Amino acid sequence: MGFFRTVKEDIKAIFERDPAAKNTLEVLLCYPGLHAIIIHRISHSLFRRGWVVLPRVISNIARLMTGIEIHPGAKIGKSLFIDHGMGVVIGETTEIGDNVTIYQGATLGGTGKEKGKRHPTIGDNVVISSGAKVLGPFKVGNNSKIGAGSVVLKEIPPNCTVVGVPGKIVVKDNKKIRPVYNEIDLDHTKLPDPVSDELHDLRKKLFALEKRLNDMERSQEDEVI
Template sequence: MNSPAKTQRDAATPLSGVALWHQICSEARNAVTQEPLLGALVHGGLLHHDNLQSALAYRFALKLQSGEMSEQLLRELADSAYAQRPELVADAEADLRAVYERDPATHRLIQPLLFFKGFQALQAYRIGHWLYSEGRRDMAYFVQMRCSEAFGVDIHPAARVGGGVMIDHAHSIVIGETAVVGENVSMLHSVTLGGTGKADGDRHPKIGDNVLIGAGAKVLGNISVGRGSRIAAGSVVLHDVPPCKTVAGVPAQIVGDAGCTDPAFAMDHLIQVTGAEEKDG
């Protein structure tokens, strides 16, 4: 049976903490009723856990285990990360709400937790970043490697990524070592936040809050993308982008205002062309 579209009330519900977890469990029980063949997956991934923290740690270990690192060791690693850095759980909650509120294909909170590699890869990166900040760099690189192998998402553990981030589809995402991604950013598949060559040091983009980055966009070099801006799909951005602007093209140029203060929430990728611009074109 197809899931109904989210209602306006559903999309606007700012659940967190215990209330969020109760909603997840309610959805999980309904999912098992509707599709009993998924019972083991749903129970193991969600219903056998007491809270979101435990479920996230289990999922991290299950997806990244390999012949080189057991599920048990990875689970202990994740449990330590969440125990020492409770803000990792808060960031995961914000990421989960971001996917639910911004992705029209997401009708339930359990979808990102169980099925969406963008959300799961982002939580794996967050544990890798914790390891890196603790000085456990080789283990952080291992997590980065396994995240790339399992999800096709390559985020350097030294990169800094804020909360409330949505990576939609998430295929071939690359975020470099000195990149910074602000709060409440949305990006689609095949986005690269990279360097421009072999230069060392601070060499990757700084993305402001509430920015929307379209599919296939490449943002290269130690440049800034201002708060509330939009980067059109397929663009190559090589220079600073002011706040609340839309850039498009190769190389990218400013083509207008962003159209709203929070493009990452609106998820509007259309570029409005004025009559004068149409005539010039």
């Protein structure tokens, strides 16, 4: 796919996923996520040709302009949408599929000083919510969703919802696969809360224990009388 056609797909993705987008001129001038992606595609092209310093300089300029840091070595598919984007970090060996959505403060990073592949591979139609951290050389499967503030340290199968620190799979295979980006589920606010569920279960057990103790106390009082 040619450069300008790819950029056109990136712009189209913004209109599909951001109700605030009004027209193409506004998107071209006012969306730092789009600016970061366009500049990255240029720096990545140079990086693939064996250049080292110039692509890094270009990516640093993009970071200063947009607040988004994308290493020129990262491989990004079509129709990536970085919403707002301030604080987003994408590492060198990251691979991102098609129709992915990333919200502000998310990190696709590594966990150490190992060589080679050390950043995640993100499948198609994935949503990575605000502040989420995906750390390590594993894959996040197609159509998965990572909740805000989650820390993901191991592979995620397709069609899953992950929340928590460390990230836990709380939903799997209960929604249809969405092969095109205009059907992607972008609702990253209504997510299950495993901590709240545990506290709820603990509260129920506590109530049951109190009732049992009260029954025992009443039984003893009746025996005394």
